[in-house]
Amino acid sequence: MDKKQLSESDIISKFIMPSVESSGWDSMNQIRQEVSLRDGKVIVRGQIGMRQTVKSADIVLYHKPNMPLAVIEAKANKHEMGKGIQQALDYARLLDVPFVFSSNGDGFIFHDKTALKGEPIEREITLDEFPSPQTLWQKYCVYKGYTQQQLPIITQNYYDDGSGKAPRYYQLQAINKTIEAISSGQNRALLVMATGTGKTYTAFQIIWRLWKSRAKKRILFLADRNILVDQTKNNDFQPFGTAMTKITGRTVDPAYEIHLALYQALTGPEEYQKAFKQVDRDFFDLIIIDECHRGSASEDSAWREILEYFSSASQIGLTATPKETDEVSNIDYFGKPVYTYSLKEGIEDGFLAPYKVVRVDLDIDLQGWRPTKGMIDKNGEEIVDRIYNQKDFDRTMVIDERTHLVAKTITAYLKRTDPMAKTIVFCNDIDHAERMRRELVNLNPEQVQKNEKYVMKITGDDELGKAQLDNFINPKKAYPVIATTSELMTTGVDAKTCKLVVLDQNIQSMTKFKQIIGRGTRIDDRYNKLWFTILDFKKATELFADERFDGIPEQVLVVDPEDVIDTENTDFDDALDEIQSVDSDEQDTQKTDDILISSDPIGGSTDETNEESRWVKYRVSGIQVNKIAERVQYYDTDGKLVTESFKDYTKGCIKKQYASLDDFVKNWQSADRKQAIIKELENQGVIWKALEDDVSKELDPFDLICHVAFDQPALTRRERADNVKKRNYFSKYSEQAQHVLNNLLEKYADVGVQEIESNNVLKVTPFREMGRPLEIVKQAFGGKQQYDDAISDLEQALYSQDKTG
Missing domain, CATH: 1.20.1390 (PWI domain)
Incomplete structure (x- = not known):
């Protein structure tokens, strides 16, 4: 047998696997082959999205299913032994494992991150010298610094329902790092994971392992919206079964071990509303705080008193958007994140959907609008004479024609692409959401005649609208298609098939912006949801250029917590978030609307004849409003938005592969099969169908490349x-x-x-x-x-x- 003629798979089956198994590794439970760690990034151009092909780790070795230890990368024997080491190191980084092997069937190059001072980090070992499971586990425990008390918790398996579903690599890292922190005695932990990456599933697995190992016996999962609690109870937490309850009626039942609760059900401004005080301070030994960037982040918020009452419990904060301002800090309370998985990482790995931004500029927004002297609005109010601009519109100044033009642009986009694409339109307030709903209904008569729920207002004040929320987020339900909202759908709405996010809301808060963008970032291959579009009318997407957008949070709060002053209500966006996060069943809608009007710090006008000076929202019509510009931007490889044609994008991709025309032609001519080059460029992001649509359907890939990348005259097929x-x-x-x-x-x-x-x-x-x-x-x-x-x-x-x- 000539080993040099064997394929990579033959090398694995004939040499590598026998070597590993003879060292004591259990092929059924400790060895996995072809382990896919990423899904493959989605490249979007035009209306086409395509996944890049990603490689799998050849072999991963485990101590137990929740404990990966080593990665082995195999290469054919015609390559040298260490050919795969850099590839294996990349997989090891994702899995957070210290042992890395590369082999061509002759032996192994062993990269050992646990090597002591004076020992080589990389060395060659024979096939007979492959280390046993016990050897690597012992080295791993020393490397990690585990104590004997930690081991029963550390080694507790995650929940497995037998369906084959297992935590993704980053979820496993988040779970393991949190378990390590808690088992070592750390009582506060913060997990930062982008929206759509499975924070609740990750929290479930953390709780499951701590609960099953009996390290934690009574657990409280806290959220501030009913939908978050109900989704958690009915979906990810279902395996807890009869051990789990949702706290209702302000009563904590000690018969259960897993408790899910709204903050509002446990506390309130009056002492009799503080249900959490029914039990001792040590009743709960683990508390998970969902969306901890909201109320619980504030030092003197009513919700924080629950956490302080159960201060002896381990507390884990979950958020996609940690809040770090001069007054409020997640990091100050929870400490620096034990693990962070960003939106950019999720997009690059192919677990989150990339976005295309269509930025629409209206003349009235950029130039402003000024009323004529003494002008009266539709409600009989005299309009204060000043220039009203983008921040005023639909907050203190309603111009009907502007609303109509925004709705017309949304309708035109959907008709041009997919009229049945799930769409969320974020408006400034409930009144704006209702007017936008009405305009969209009138502009889509054919669709509304098919089903009157084609457009629905889904806001906290509308019971009929809220009742349709489950149908909107259910991929199997076609209607509603378009949801107009203000705050209710900014968080906790798992709309996997949402393909269009419309921003007609003034957004200054980075926290809120991240949450809103998160409504579109989920991927659902079954329903061909691989990417989404952001239609931006308020320049909100300029926040993508802010260095805080996808970076690791920097702690801003540095003062003594006792000196902190809660100024949340001076920030309109956050004040709105706090108001609307109240349990909608208990919300006084009229009171909320009054607060929204009176607390606007940005624009508006006071009626000086009124002794109490109230804020006024004017409404006018008959104003000419036009679109000035509409440009398309795409998510680029470095996480930035770029404005470019698909031809320019393709040119960049090809020139990364081929330095010159001669280089490309030489490779093309020498390839046994041209399909190999076509496929390789496809994996680098060249979408052939989009390129054909953009250039010509009559050209061969060879001519498309020569013409687009190297400016050569093209011949048709x-x-x-x-x-x-x-x-x-x-x-x-x-x-x-x-x-x-x-x-x-x-x-x-x-x-x-x-x-x-x-x-x-x-x-x-x-x-x-x-x-x-x-x-x-x-x-x-x-x-x-x-x-x-x-x-x-x-x-x-x-x-x-x-x-x-």
Whole structure:
């Protein structure tokens, strides 16, 4: 047996696996092959999204399912032993494991992050020297600094329902790092994970392991919205079964071990409302705080008193957007995050959807609008004479034509793309959401006649709208399609198939911006939801350029907590968030609307004849409003938004692969199959269909590349096929072979080079009439090798530099 001729899979099965198994590793429970760690980043251009192909780790070794220890990367024997070490190190980084191996079947290069001072980090070992599970586990425990008391908790398995679902690599890191922190005696922990990455599932697995190991016996999961508690109870937390309860009626039942609760059900301004005081301070030994960037982040908030009452309990904060301001700090309370998984990482890994931004500028927003002197609005109010700008519109100044133009732009986009694409329109307040709903209904009569729920207002004051929230987020339910809202849907809405997020709301808070963008970042392959569009009318997407957008949070709060003054209510966005986060069942809608009007610090006008000076929202019509500009921007590889055509994007991708035209042509000509180059460029982000739509459907990939990337004149497929015919190319073949090749040339002209390289091309018309593929190959060419040679010759003729013949 010539080892150099063996494939990579043969090297694994014949040499690497026997070596590992003979060292004591259990092939059923401790060894996994072809472990996919990423899903593959989605590249978006135009209306097309495509996943990049990602490689899997060849072999991962585990102490237990929740404890990966080592990565092995295999290469064919024609490569040297350490060829795969850098690739394996990348996988090891994702899995957070210290032991890395690369092998070509002759032995292993062993990269050991636990190596002591004076020991080599990398060394060569033979196939017989592969370390045993016990050896690596002992080294791992020393490396991690585990104590004997920690081990029963650390090694407790995560929940497995037998379906094959397991935590993704970053979820496993988040779970393990949190378990390590809690088991070592750390009583506060912060997990920062981007919206849509499974924070609640991660929290469930943390609780499960701590509960099953009996390290924690009574657990409280805290949230500030009913929908968050109910989704958690009915979905991720379901395996807790009868051990779990939702606290209602302000009563804490000690018969249960897992308690889910709204903050509002446990506390209130009056002493009799403080239900949490029904039990002793040490009743709970673990508290999970969901969306901890909101009320619980504030030092003197009513909700914080629950956490301080149970101060002896381990407390874990979950958030996608940690709040760090001069007055409020998650980090000050919980400490620095034990683990962070960002939106950018999620997009790069292919677990989160990238976005396309369509920025729409309206003339009235940029130039402002001033009323004529003494002008009266539609409600009979005299309008204060000043210039009203983008921050005023739909907050203190309503211009009907502006609302109409925004709704018209939304409608035009949906009609151009997909009228049934789930859409959330974020408005400034409930009144704005209702007016936007009405405009969208009137602009979409055909859709509304099919189903009156095509457009729905889903806000805290509307019971009918709130009742449709579950249908909106359910991929199986077609209606509602468009939801207009203000605050209710900014968080806790798991709308996996939301394809359009419309921003017609003034957003100054980075926390809120991240939460709103998170409504679109979920991926659902089953329903072809791979990316989403942000239609921005308020310049909100300028926040993408803010360095705080996707960075690790910097702690801003540095003063003594006793000196902190809660100024939340001076920030309109956060004040609105606090108001609307009250349990909607107990919310006094009229009171809320009054607060929203009176607390606006940005614009508005006071009626000076009124002794109490109230804020006024004016409404006018008959004003001309126009779109000035509309530009499209895409998520780029470095997490930035770029404005470019798909041709420019493709040019950049190709030039990263090929330095010059000669370099590309040489690689193309020497490739046994052109499909390999086409596929490789596809993996680098070239979307051929989008490029054809943008340039020409008549061009072959070769000409598309030469034309777009290297500014060469292009030949159509038909022109290339005709040039081959002019050269009398077929004369050296038999009459039967010429007939086959002529038809292959026609296939090329119609479809492209991929078609003539396809293994199935001889199974379709007109070849089907000539006989079975094997018969055609043998009779016309003399055998498979001769047929392959003829295809190579044909391709050489097609791409010959002699274009004139």
